[in-house]
Amino acid sequence: MAKQTIELRVNGDRYEVAVDPWRTLAEVLREELRLTGTKIGCNQGDCGACTVLLDGRSVSSCLTLAVEAHQREITTIEGLAPSPDHLHPLQQAFVQHGAVQCGFCTPGMILAAKHLLENNPQPTEQEIRRGLGGNLCRCTGYNKIVEAVQAAAQELAAGKEG
Ligand code: FES
Ligand code: FES
Numbered sequence: 001m002a003k004q005t006i007e008l009r010v011n012g013d014r015y016e017v018a019v020d021p022w023r024t025l026a027e028v029l030r031e032e033l034r035l036t037g038t039k040i041g042c043n044q045g046d047c048g049a050c051t052v053l054l055d056g057r058s059v060s061s062c063l064t065l066a067v068e069a070h071q072r073e074i075t076t077i078e079g080l081a082p083s084p085d086h087l088h089p090l091q092q093a094f095v096q097h098g099a100v101q102c103g104f105c106t107p108g109m110i111l112a113a114k115h116l117l118e119n120n121p122q123p124t125e126q127e128i129r130r131g132l133g134g135n136l137c138r139c140t141g142y143n144k145i146v147e148a149v150q151a152a153a154q155e156l157a158a159g160k161e162g
Helices: 025-032 089-096 107-119 125-131 143-161
Strands: 002-010 013-017 053-054 056-058 074-076
Touching: 013 025, 025 053, 053 107, 056 107, 089 107, 089 143, 107 125, 107 143, 125 143
Parallel strands: 002 074
Antiparallel strands: 002 013, 053 056, 053 074
């Protein structure tokens, strides 16, 4: 089957790429656009390592065909920090709370948390655990991740008030 030329809008930049119709968004982000912050773990929708935002909703990019993302807005971990010198509050909180060990789950975890906080800015602990239920971490035991998301929620709320 012939390649298709698609336009991907990633972190505010536009890319035109010719892709085989069966290639996943995760593969194209990593291999064509060199945005390797998006990780591929299970490659079958179980681990959440490949989570990105597609039109603001968190999706498993290993289960999303690149052609499905044509002319849609994609956010990857590379697009989160407001500037090279400043981390996003979620990234900062993950660092401060020791919620990163090997780091493999972290990009997907943070994007899932971003989606969660946009829909529920003050989640309970249980809501955070449920919201991140599709993202697996083999290192941290999850408590530090939950603490980091709680801290980021407070930080973001304070920013909105201030
Ligand atoms: S790599 Fe996509 S869910 Fe595991
Ligand atoms: S920090 Fe290693 S998998 Fe989560």
